[in-house]
Amino acid sequence: MAQVQVATAASCIREGESDARAGAGLFFQEANQLNRSAKLPLFVNQSKKAGEAVAVKLAADTIDPKLSIHLKTSSKFIRSFIESPSKLEDEDFLGKPTGIILKSLLTSLRMRITPTLIKELKRNEKTHPEALAKAAISKTGASYINISQPPTLRVTGAKLSVMTQSLAYKMIKAQQAKKDGNKRIRTERNLERVKECVEDKFGYSPTYEAFWKAIRTKDFERKVRDFLWMITHDAYWTGTHWLRDSMKPELKERAICPLCGKIDDFRHILTECESPGQATIWKLAGSLWEMKKSTIPWAYLALGDILGSSLARITAPGTERVLVGESRLWKILIVESAYLIWTMRCERVIANEHAPFSEMEVENRWIRMMNERLEIDCQMTDGRYGKKALSKKLVMQTWKGTLKDEGTLPEDWTTKSGVLVGISRGQSREEVSGVG
Numbered sequence: 384m385a386q387v388q389v390a391t392a393a394s395c396i397r398e399g400e401s402d403a404r405a406g407a408g409l410f411f412q413e414a415n416q417l418n419r420s421a422k423l424p425l426f427v428n429q430s431k432k433a434g435e436a437v438a439v440k441l442a443a444d445t446i447d448p449k450l451s452i453h454l455k456t457s458s459k460f461i462r463s464f465i466e467s468p469s470k471l472e473d474e475d476f477l478g479k480p481t482g483i484i485l486k487s488l489l490t491s492l493r494m495r496i497t498p499t500l501i502k503e504l505k506r507n508e509k510t511h512p513e514a515l516a517k518a519a520i521s522k523t524g525a526s527y528i529n530i531s532q533p534p535t536l537r538v539t540g541a542k543l544s545v546m547t548q549s550l551a552y553k554m555i556k557a558q559q560a561k562k563d564g565n566k567r568i569r570t571e572r573n574l575e576r577v578k579e580c581v582e583d584k585f586g587y588s589p590t591y592e593a594f595w596k597a598i599r600t601k602d603f604e605r606k607v608r609d610f611l612w613m614i615t616h617d618a619y620w621t622g623t624h625w626l627r628d629s630m631k632p633e634l635k636e637r638a639i640c641p642l643c644g645k646i647d648d649f650r651h652i653l654t655e656c657e658s659p660g661q662a663t664i665w666k667l668a669g670s671l672w673e674m675k676k677s678t679i680p681w682a683y684l685a686l687g688d689i690l691g692s693s694l695a696r697i698t699a700p701g702t703e704r705v706l707v708g709e710s711r712l713w714k715i716l717i718v719e720s721a722y723l724i725w726t727m728r729c730e731r732v733i734a735n736e737h738a739p740f741s742e743m744e745v746e747n748r749w750i751r752m753m754n755e756r757l758e759i760d761c762q763m764t765d766g767r768y769g770k771k772a773l774s775k776k777l778v779m780q781t782w783k784g785t786l787k788d789e790g791t792l793p794e795d796w797t798t799k800s801g802v803l804v805g806i807s808r809g810q811s812r813e814e815v816s817g818v819g
């Protein structure tokens with residue numbers, strides 16, 4: 384497996400005092416443009432431990448997920464954290480000052496598809512990463528570090544692993560009602576959007592409870608369920624959150640998408656931004672949906688449609704009978720596409736410092752993601768998953784009509800390897816001419 388070596392280090396001045404400042408350094412090779420010197424923003428704890436965590440997180444976010452990271456650090460704390468994060472999870476580290484950044488580091492590492500190897504940084508290898516960490520502290524502005532973080536952790540320090548989303552929702556709702564009326568209004572507004580969109584598309588009116596239940600579906604991975612939950616609560620650091628009075632002017636700039644000049648909120652990110660990403664992904668999703676020949680036509684999706692897609696209820700023409708597979712495809716297609724748009728947007732803004740992706744890269748990423756999703760469905764029909772196994776019939780109904788060379792596949796294609804969705808590279812290329 385291809386590997387990338389990176390050495391990380393941290394530096395902190397006046398640690399433990401109120402004006403402490405910390406920096407993180409990432410060193411790949413001499414003159415490598417990926418070398419980074421990052422000053423920790425003030426919402427992260429200013430300490431050496433936090434700096435070490437930020438350095439590793441930046442490495443995890445920056446390095447191509449196909450390449451295995453070979454990480455070198457002199458921090459015992461980080462080495463033991465990465466080798467056995469559950470230990471710290473059990474010890475309620477989330478409530479500690481470095482909790483936010485560690486949780487976020489864990490998420491970044493878990494998002495990678497290749498393993499991370501960790502080794503001790505030798506004395507003679509320390510110079511470069513340490514110099515980068517030190518240099519960061521004297522920078523004028525802090526670096527942008529995205530710590531997308533369920534808000535319950537910020538305020539309660541409770542263990543997320545034992546907290547169900549509905550419990551978390553209750554807690555946040557209670558807190559919001561007390562402290563932050565504005566935030567509650569944002570959640571309600573999103574729920575109203577969902578309701579209207581579901582009424583429009585599927586002709587029924589869901590309750591809020593039905594929505595919270597629908598996004599907890601086992602059809603999504605935990606990170607995707609959290610993503611929907613976070614957007615609905617407007618809990619990610621996007622858009623107008625950066626305009627709060629307490630924000631410094633250089634942070635307030637982050638409210639605006641530098642390319643489009645508009646408020647960079649989820650509506651913008653998922654449905655409007657002109658940087659190569661969302662438009663191409665929705666076009667590809669639309670091409671796949673059209674193969675399904677559904678009674679629900681593909682059309683522009685509003686934020687409420689995206690959030691509400693888990694509530695899809697597509698019925699057979701002229702009847703009340705719900706087409707379970709077709710409804711399921713709608714949900715998977717839309718939510719997984721939205722999640723990819725968000726992931727790629729974060730890579731672009733944070734790791735790539737706003738350098739746009741090429742259209743081809745966006746296409747490749749979406750196709751790979753859909754094929755992986757299809758493969759997971761196939762694997763989950765295996766009896767060894769017991770109660771958790773998916774029914775073959777459901778999987779076949781979900782993907783029926785959308786597969787590559789479907790006519791030549793055996794009747795039960797779920798056990799055949801290498802079944803792909805019927806969208807391949809270049810399919811939408813001519814329609815996106817002029818870019819890349």
Ligand SMILES: [Zn+2]
Nearest residue numbers: 640643656657
């Ligand atoms: Zn934009």
